[in-house]
Amino acid sequence: MKHRVYRIAVHIVPRAGLLDPQGDTITDALHSLGFKHVQSVHVGRHIVIETEAPDALQAETAVQEMCEKLLANPVTEDFEITSAVPV
Amino acid sequence: MKHRVYRIAVHIVPRAGLLDPQGDTITDALHSLGFKHVQSVHVGRHIVIETEAPDALQAETAVQEMCEKLLANPVTEDFEITSAVPV
Amino acid sequence: MKFGIVTFPGSNCDYDAYRAVVDQLRAEATYLWHKTEDLEGVDVVVLPGGFSYGDYLRAGAIARFSPIMRQVVEHARRGGPVLAICNGFQIACEAGLLPGALVRNAGMRFVSDAVHLRVENAGTLFTSGYEQGAVLRIPIAHGEGRYVADSTTIGRLEDDDRIVFRYCDPAGAVTGDANPNGSMRGIAGIVSDEGNVLGMMPHPERAVDPLLGPPDGLPLFESLLARMAV
Amino acid sequence: MTMVAPRPGDPRITSALVAEHGLTDDEFQRLVRMLGREPTFTELGIISALWSEHCSYKHSRSLLKTLPTEGPQVLQGPGENAGVVSVGDGLAVAFKIESHNHPSAVEPYQGAATGVGGILRDVFTMGARPIAMLNSLRFGSLDNARVRYLFAGVVKGIGDYGNCVGIPTVAGEIVFDDAYETNPLVNAMCVGVMKESELITAKAEGIGNPIIAVGARTGRDGIHGASFASEDLSEASDAKRPRVQVGDPFTEKLLLEASLELIRSGHIVAIQDMGAAGLTSSSAEMAERGEVGVTIDVSKVPVREEGMTPYEILLSESQERMLVVAKRGHEDAVSEILTRWDLTAAVIGEVIAEPVYRVTEGDTVVAEFPGSRLVTDCPRYSPEARESDEIVRLRATDVAGVPELPEEKDPLWTLERMLSSPTIASKAWAYRQYDSTVRTNTVIGPGGDAAVLRLRASNRAIAVKTDCNGRYVYLSPRNGARAAVCEAARNVACTGARPLAITNCLNFGNPKRPENFFQLSEAIAGIGEACRALDTPVTGGNVSLYNESPSGAVYPTPVIGMLGLIDDVAHVTPATWSVDDDVIVLLGEILGEPADGLGGSEYLARIHGIVAGAPPKCDADLERDTIACLLECIRGGHVRSAHDCSDGGLGVALAECAVADRSALVGAEINVSAWHDVPLRELLYNEAQARIVITAPESSLGEIARIAVKHRVAPMMIGRVRAGSRSLEIKHGKNRTLVAPLERLAAAYHDAIPAIMEASIESAAVLEQAAVTTV
């Protein structure tokens, strides 16, 4: 079967309820820069993966597994995966 | 005028062409975990901002400005902003 | 001759710089609080190392908006000397006092060690006390110290002799192995266009007392003192 | 007494709920008697935390009482946030060690980071400015993937936190052994300096004085951490993940500066960290020390999340928070200082004359206990203690007859294999991630026998080190604990310091098992014996029990944190060789007691995978004499380097003197032919105690001999430094010389851990996960 290359983005964010000192500090900084309306900021990672797979579904499944095994910290982070787009 | 809260995600990515040791390290790690089909990995920041604004457009404009001023480093990073979603 | 050492929230080498100036250089120093806009008439501004605002977001990104930075930029524009060390270097780049940026170390880890530096330009305000090509041993301690800039900028730095220090081996050779963070061209320190702002990742202020190791950082402070006294 | 009614929505107090809170039936009855009624849910939560092992020391208190805690040098002994010792010239040093084992097992990065944060606060709340951090770590074998993840995560957590706050991490130890595979030990120690006059204690005083919460807001994190630390690790611990606390070193740095400023300002009477069991234990302990009542209004506590119940607010272990008792009328001055540091403060309660511990939510009383002895009125236990037959058998095993492996025919193979044992090999992979020079006091950083920090405004310096060989304690608890104290003392002495005082962290298994309680009580006895012999009182410490998992308890590991004093910085002595032709002298017996074979040695563990035999005998009086001899030699200016024999014995000690500084390898010629009839492996790798390898100019030999005799120590010249040589040569009889090329020894010693970690996926995972969301 022919494989092709898919691009998938992953967003990994700190789990809700955990302290997010980075987000809080950036919120404060934005306030003092005059962006008074900012209510909250959370910082996570945006990971773009290009991988070969027989189809989009299998590409997504693989990335899901990568997140569970390596990319996301299962204790402190949640992740979400965007749909695979052929490159 | 009535303001409401919008959620906007920002992706900040290292400018293409810059050495990306982090992406390379992860690619290697994924390969040795058995994900042989991974071709490339790039890591950036995923920032989720909740801000009050009269409408979605103004929320996005504000976030655009935040990126230019603080969130992204114009020397080394590019950014993109997703559409504002009312919370 | 008075040094003003800026304390940002999270600065932690402000103390080291202060002690270096007062105890070893025997010159006058004062701390400058980040919220003030008064440089108190100091001659040299030191932007010290540490983790201003926790280095959250990006090292130096938030500190550069501190009220005092307006005055520091003004001081630099007037030709006043600014010594920007480690986190200070990161802040100076963010603030546009120096070109380029400092990003995560190529090895991705924080690196604490004593490294060798070669003096590439002994003609600056900060380095007249060194021999051209001298090899110094100076501590580093940083996680985001890889100097990057576009090729035009790098070209200009090279052409104008603004690369002041490069990482080297004990014999003075600039090699990949001697480069602790993957900086372009082994760059450890650069000066501004006008030569009055020095940014460097290594910590000369930690290398001034023979009790703690070779005092190879002291001539840097002495150079400033000598020039300013003229 | 006030009426205390259950809060609407509180769960009903059932025996299941009581059990879930870790209270026994007897303990619950005791609580009911104390209150004269059934407790509310909030009260149950409070007592569950205060009577947890972590806060109450219910299984260890009576044993700890036997430790020597006094001496002219001690300004503050156990019972406060940290011990304080006078170091002369009007200066004092505060120091303490604490465990964060279970949080680190669940989330290594945050677990270790918050451990560093907690111990830092314990030191600066005494009024001392932290000047150094140490850490004592135990992991399973690096062959195991999860272990590599834990190791990488813990090291990064320690580094990121300490580096950001700006306190150098200067020393420690790392041991790898299967015994710690699922239950790593992460002990962090902090050392601070102050003027004697700046000492402040955490005693609530002055009726009417306001109680102020300072620092981070209170969230739902870490609720019940104290009772968590008091249970075995099990599959169920995985369900406790939401309890993970996240550290914020940036706020910690602000808290540190603000707290020291507050203490010096004279506006406050007491200050304490909200550590384990958060607001509950900090307020109860401060009240208890001051023998006063307190009242706290939880509705005034700044919170991070909406709808938090009193129970949650009281038990939250959110980090970077402090509790302050201010002088009445000085509230504004206090808040001015905090505002300057971008910190918030809220008055949440008051010191009261009425002897009660009262918690309100607005006007409603939600918890109230009579008296001010909430913590010490907890039950005490002295469970059965009995040594396990298995260990008696292991200790009695004759290990002299263990056959050599075929590879050992080549003694260089054995030496390289020893040096590349992760327990012995250089730990630079870890400590290169720690800023060890910030604050510019570090005279000797990681890599020496102990770290040395100069004391400014004085000609003195202090030396600090942590030590413990858990295998010794496992095989022979009392002797092993003595050895831990003595090794730590030897290490600081090698740098030129007189051992002054200790702190300790007792990492043991479930005390309800007789074999574990035996180990605990024997080990404490051993610590006491050694501390009395060395005149190093115990100024504080921490007890961490329940370090076990389904596969069994960890080795009993009483980590000793030693503080030593160097009267003159000119006496600071390095560990590695430098000067050609210097004589190499061993202070102490080359073979130790006749009985000290290879029992309990790293050699048996590393080369043969055997943990058995009687570990070397530790004679604390002999250690004291050896140290006194060494120090007199150093003060006389006779010693150019000093390094003690510990893991791996004389063979490893010599190799370390030669190659530990990779940028300055130095060879030597050693001659031990006098013992040609003793097998080389026994000569090189027996771990007899009280031995120190020194180098000296030849002209000092006579003086050294005279000083040694005076201290009843046997000095033996065993070789000479050969600065130009490329090898370490050990002559063991006619035609029997081990020629060990320095480059090979250096590679074995320095590359072992990086070779494993740099290639590891787990290490990459730690770096990736910490990439953007943390410092």
Ligand SMILES: Nc1ncnc2c1ncn2[C@@H]1O[C@H](COP(=O)(O)OP(=O)(O)O)[C@@H](O)[C@H]1O
């Ligand atoms: N976790 C650590 N953090 C900092 N330094 C460490 C750590 N582990 C070991 N070191 C340093 O490495 C050196 C060797 O440690 P160790 O083998 O325990 O020495 P010794 O055998 O003399 O007790 C010491 O300088 C020690 O402080």
Ligand SMILES: [Mg+2]
């Ligand atoms: Mg030692």
